[in-house]
Amino acid sequence: MDLFEYQGKEFFAQYGMPVSPGKIAFSVDEAVAAAEELGAPVMVKAQVHTGGRGKAGGVKFAADIDAVREHASNILGLDIKGHIVQRVWIEKASDIAEEYYASFTLDRSAKKHLGMLSKEGGVEIETVAEENPDAIAKIWVDPVVGLREDDVRGWIAAANLPDAAVEGSVDILQKLYTAYVDGDADMVEINPLILTPEGVVHVLDAKVTLDGNSVFRHPDYEQYDATQTRDEREAAAHAKGLQYVGLDGSVGVIANGAGLAMSTLDVVNQVGGKPANFLDIGGGANADVMAGALEVINNDPNVKAIFINIFGGITRGEEVAEGIIEAMKRVTIDSPIVIRLDGTNAQQGRDMLAPHLGDALMMEPTMLSAAEKAVSLVAG
Template structure:
């Protein structure tokens, strides 16, 4: 779950990370009132969208008085930034900046460790820094069992060549940022820029936070959940309890298990096609799940064919087959569908499907052949 900047700052604030005072508002008049309540100028009017490039798009403006707040808020609210409509603006006390840094924690799955990245070159996308000057990024890998101690933090700050005036503040914030990352069940916490003020204070000027949805039961995240941006497909999947990510291709994907779903996307690409989505129906095989999944894909104008790739484990093949057949009886599917069924009781499942095979429902024995057939069908309907 990706948070907006203002939510990320609220999240950071709960771990005592210093952030700028501000208010999130949805109207021009509320923007002016928020600036007045902050009782100091200049303030920054910042578009709240979950995409980069806000500044270049005109979504971040420095306002010196109430009239400028009104003008900028009028311009920014409703603005389209890379396909995202600005519905919320963050009115924030402006900060004096001496230097800008970058800091983040995320998971390095390959090394089974947490990864910390710190750079004296902040204020720009870290991908740009990594490409143009990779030595400018100091990295550390943290064993989740051992955690992160102060000595390691100080070595890390020194390795990143931060201004010595920033050392104490950076060590303090980075320690708190790691705590926020671990205790807050985040997949990513990023501050860009992390600033050094002329007064010597170190401060989080921006906040990018991605939370682990699987840990939601441990937290009160209802307010974050309520503001999530989803298109119609994603909203329908969310309401049905399906793990779904919309893509831009023409082959709709249904699989059981995230790993198999990801592999299916890769095989569709290998077969010369392009996946329209990631959709994991999980361990259940009931008709309701297949109805929900098939309805989402069938209503997607990008989708030209559907590939169902199931590997039975606890879920048995005949249950999957019966769920598919019942689902087809409840919806009028507009696109051809290819099923690959393997694993527990797969033979029984395939026997159940055989009498129903035809133009709408086709079956293949391997993942690659099923992907190739789905790609072929999508191409014929393009």
């Protein structure tokens, strides 16, 4: 679950990290009211789940209320890498002497937590990693051992932060690690972490991704479900509990199992088609799940053909066939369906589907031939 900057700052604040006072605004008037309450100067910051906001004109300094009005009206509705800005964060402006970078994430290869700290903050860390990799100090933390203060001090020294920033950074980095672990985050990032002319270390930005699997420990995370960026199709599928990712092609795909679903997209591409989506209906393929999946695909106006790819393991072929037949009775499908059914009791399933075959429902013996058929139907 991706948090907006302001949600990330609220999250950090819960762990005692210093963030600037601010207010969220959904309109120009709300932005102005927030700025009046906070007192100018303020920053007007677009809230979107993507980087590069500054470059796109989504982050502006406003010296007075007129400037807030001007910037808020420009930023609200702005398209930043396909994300339309619907909310702006109005925050008390800070004086900046230096900008740093700090983050924690899981290093899957080392199977440890990886902390990254750099004196060169305020720019994308990928750029620093490419142009000046030595400027990033890394620390690997064993989750069982945790992050000790001595380690943090050594890490800060390795990053060459100035003396004035050391004590403030020790405090913030320890709290950042606690937030990352106790908050079950996949990633926490502060960019920039700033040093003010007065010598105070302060959190100026927050990028947080939370682990959706941890909601049982953090019931309050359910609030973030409503602010995830999903297109209409993804939202509809999510509401039905389906694993769905929207793509921009014309072949609707339904498969059982994440691996087989990914593989189905690959095969559709290999035979010259473009998949409209990734959709994993999981192990079972009963009528309810199948009907829900077909409904979601059917509502995608780009879909011109549907490819159902099922390998029955524990799920038996006749159950799958029954699910498809029943689902087709419940949902009126606009596009032709091509089925490939293999695995346990596949022949029985195929026999059951046989009387229903025609222009609306076709069957192919292999994944490849089914993909070819579906793609040819798109071409008309």
